[in-house]
Amino acid sequence: MSCEGRRQAIREVALGDPVPAVLQKHLAECVSCRATLAGDRTLLTSLEEEVGEMLSAVPSEGFIAATQGRIEKVKNDGADRALRRWVPLVAAASVLLAVVFLPGRGRPPSEVTSPNEAQTAHAPAVVSGHEAPAHEPTRPALAEVQIAVSGLEAPQRPEAIALPTHGARRAPTADPAPRVAPEVLIASRDVEAVHRFVARRAGWRLVGEQPGIWESSSLAGSSGEVWEIEEGAGPVAHEWELDDWPLAPGD
Amino acid sequence: MNERVHILRADPMNRASDLREELERQLPDLSHLAFRVAYGVLRQREDAEDVAQEALVRTFQRLGSLRSPERVHAWLVRTCWRAALDHRRARMRREGREEAAESPSPVPTPEDLAAESQLREQLLQAIDDLPEKLRIVVVLCGLQDRNSRQAAVLLGLPEGTVRSRLHAARRRLLEVLG
Numbered sequence: 001m002s003c004e005g006r007r008q009a010i011r012e013v014a015l016g017d018p019v020p021a022v023l024q025k026h027l028a029e030c031v032s033c034r035a036t037l038a039g040d041r042t043l044l045t046s047l048e049e050e051v052g053e054m055l056s057a058v059p060s061e062g063f064i065a066a067t068q069g070r071i072e073k074v075k076n077d078g079a080d081r082a083l084r085r086w087v088p089l090v091a092a093a094s095v096l097l098a099v100v101f102l103p104g105r106g107r108p109p110s111e112v113t114s115p116n117e118a119q120t121a122h123a124p125a126v127v128s129g130h131e132a133p134a135h136e137p138t139r140p141a142l143a144e145v146q147i148a149v150s151g152l153e154a155p156q157r158p159e160a161i162a163l164p165t166h167g168a169r170r171a172p173t174a175d176p177a178p179r180v181a182p183e184v185l186i187a188s189r190d191v192e193a194v195h196r197f198v199a200r201r202a203g204w205r206l207v208g209e210q211p212g213i214w215e216s217s218s219l220a221g222s223s224g225e226v227w228e229i230e231e232g233a234g235p236v237a238h239e240w241e242l243d244d245w246p247l248a249p250g251d
Numbered sequence: 252m253n254e255r256v257h258i259l260r261a262d263p264m265n266r267a268s269d270l271r272e273e274l275e276r277q278l279p280d281l282s283h284l285a286f287r288v289a290y291g292v293l294r295q296r297e298d299a300e301d302v303a304q305e306a307l308v309r310t311f312q313r314l315g316s317l318r319s320p321e322r323v324h325a326w327l328v329r330t331c332w333r334a335a336l337d338h339r340r341a342r343m344r345r346e347g348r349e350e351a352a353e354s355p356s357p358v359p360t361p362e363d364l365a366a367e368s369q370l371r372e373q374l375l376q377a378i379d380d381l382p383e384k385l386r387i388v389v390v391l392c393g394l395q396d397r398n399s400r401q402a403a404v405l406l407g408l409p410e411g412t413v414r415s416r417l418h419a420a421r422r423r424l425l426e427v428l429g
Contacts, residue, residue, distance in 0.1 A: 040425055044424075050378075063282060067282055067307050070304060071278075
């Protein structure tokens with residue numbers, strides 16, 4: 001084999017491969033191939049030095065601080081943008097859950113008398129509404145929940161759903177003045193339905209199997225962000241309120 | 252709006268918030284990484300800093316769609332690499348136009364000649380001419396495989412693949428320059 005024919009094998013040796021016995025014998029005899037191998041090794045060393053120098057370059061002293069500054073600015077801008085973006089939605093998410101008792105259907109919780117009723121009265125979640133006339137004890141009352149939800153644009157016209165309710169909360173202390181917007185109790189099992197209704201109107205959809213996590217279809221295209229309706233709106237988070245607002249019979 | 256219905260950030264957003272904090276904590280390391288990648292392509296400090304900073308900010312902005320810190324690093328490297336290549340292409344176009352407009356071409360000063368040896372230029376040009384997948388491993392690892400594990404994580408490749416690409420890059424450089 002000619003020296004030219006051994007060129008590739010010499011390169012492989014320069015790159016770190018073991019020297020084959022045949023090539024070793026040839027190198028011992030051929031000055032030119034020994035020079036080629038030495039040249040390849042020198043070249044590789046030069047390349048390694050060059051690349052090493054390239055990799056050891058460090059940014060200037062103020063670079064990290066300047067980058068930190070840029071990131072801070074982006075954070076602040078992002079917060080402003082998010083605020084601007086969500087104000088209309090929140091105003092809309094505006095789930096104006098203004099609950100209106102259908103005339104003559106509600107009753108105050110103090111009128112709950114049976115054990116079953118008392119149990120139901122402890123369980124419910126709360127939606128805002130108007131005080132039910134105390135003298136009309138129909139149950140379960142229907143609460144008309146008015147919901148106005150908008151996307152990023154103008155709010156839509158309010159819509160309403162009717163939910164069975166279990167009375168209205170009342171103040172723990174005697175309050176002769178009727179509340180302007182007292183709260184209406186709905187069963188815990190209906191809270192999820194309210195969430196779903198509101199979410200649908202807001203263009204949200206449930207994400208995967210995770211309960212309580214919703215994705216806004218109106219925003220997905222632009223940001224892909226995922227939002228949820230707080231699960232605290234469910235029965236657990238309402239327990240403290242029920243403690244504050246005792247509903248036991250005779251209370 | 253009913254006070255009982257709240258809109259909160261879901262888990263993915265909280266994760267993004269955690270990642271942002273993490274990124275800010277790691278900013279010095281990430282800045283060096285981004286700079287090194289950009290400098291490996293551009294070899295001009297100011298340009299490399301501009302590109303690296305832009306990539307860092309972009310990475311920070313996109314954290315919401317990432318899932319793990321490892322991906323943050325990988326995202327940063329890719330973003331920085333692409334931005335640097337774009338920047339270099341733009342620079343070459345600009346320089347090409349300027350050279351075309353200037354005639355005759357300026358004579359290099361003795362200082363220029365001293366600063367840029369012919370061999371160095373050849374070496375750098377040969378590195379620049381490597382296929383992208385080989386060049387990125389050279390930029391991340393050097394020509395030896397000291398950082399091949401880290402590069403593998405950053406590139407989402409098996410470590411063996413990084414090593415073999417490094418070997419291929421060395422062989423290619425020898426063939427071109429030898």
